[in-house]
Amino acid sequence: MDPNNVDLYTAFGLDPGDDTDSLRLLLNGRDAQLETQGVLPDHPQRQQLQTAYAVLGQEHTRREYDTAILQRRPLSWEDVRYLGNFGALPQVDPFTAHPQAAAPAGPINFNRGQPYAPSYPQSVPFPAVHSDRGSAGVRLAMVLIDGIILGIAAGIVGGVVGFSEALAYIGSFLVMVVYMLGFETKTGGTPAKHLLGYEVRDVKTGAKPSLEQSAKRSWWRLVTIVPGLGGLVSLVGMIAIGSSIKPENNYLGSHDRWSGTEVVKKQS
Structure with a gap:
């Protein structure tokens, strides 16, 4: 890529015809995937992804960027980072061929959810990622509600096969598996999530989680099959x-990152 003529769409294989929400989801998903692979936040690949997110993930910055591209204005990485930081491109110096840029060359040092302190006049926080994701408190409420429903279902199963403690234990476990994995893969969420207006989806595609993804999300429930230690x-x-x-990891729990999923508010 020409560092003095940055095309974010080409650089990241994006479709200029996609809407801003789709681009934001795709870029954030790629960054989350790199995070799950152990790529540090200061790695150039993640920094440039986050720069693209800051520019193409908001309507007004994307509109200004697209306008500059249509006008064939050459944009350096400094210009693109400036746009992501301040919401506008730097003014063109009439005595130079390119817009002024105070930052040194190289990828932007963004950490999602953390303030960025470049060598510009001020420090501008990186825009929040997916504010519609469920917080820890909301997620805890979902766990409690699901736990109550599962407890009732397990009690019913235990009553049916009460003559055998082992069968009751296995039956309750199977009820939990069908409840958690079945509802998530078929409807996009457990009853508790639907009740609170949330759903589980693939962080990259926005689709319902696969059976494997759902199992990874619920690993801490599935281990209960092991007697005692489970x-x-x-x-x-x-x-x-x-x-x-936590907010600093954009409300993606360790099980979310492992499975490549997220819990977000349902779209109206």
């Missing part, structure tokens, strides 16, 4: 997952 591992896993759902 319950302890499940409890520790639930606490660890809950504490990993």
